[in-house]
Amino acid sequence: MVQLQYIYVPNKQTDIIMKITKLFLLIFCIVIAAMGCKKDKKVAPPVNWGDAALFSKWELRNQSGGLRPDVNYAPGNGNIIQFKQDSTYSYYVGATITQHGTFHIIERTTSMTEPDKFKFIYYDKETAGYPLVVRHDTLIIGNNAADGIESMYIKKQ
Secondary structure (H helix, E strand, C coil): CCCCCCCCCCCHHHHHHHHHHHHHHHHHHHHHHHHCCCCCEEECCCCCCCCCCCCCEEEEEEEEECCCCCEECCCCCCEEEEECCCCEEEEEECCEEEEEEEEEEEEECCCCCCCCCEEEEEECCCCCCEEEEEECCEEEECCCCCCCEEEEEEECC
């Protein structure tokens, strides 16, 4: 039985084509990486919706969206979120803190809202922000997912 062996014979034309292809792929990767490095503008507290409107305690009153029916919460239910001017937050259930950490707010556009800008809150080191709206005594924190849950809070007196 005869066994064939393949021997690579350098060809100047093939080598040039390979070098050009590698250079093109390198430039393409650099361009794609540069396009993905757009930084959002951070908005430092106090947030500009009526000075320190966010910095208070807020009681959960309604959750809507998702694959479940809306849930209404009675006044005095004890589900509280508190935002402080030092960029910290705390979640309370009754008098017990169930979660706490830091937050920051970024004003940005989304692919669906461009050119309008909206504020997004980022908890701790999360990379996904949640849409945030403060109107008078009402705070709404949404979710970016199409079937995500939106929470509505009323300012505690």
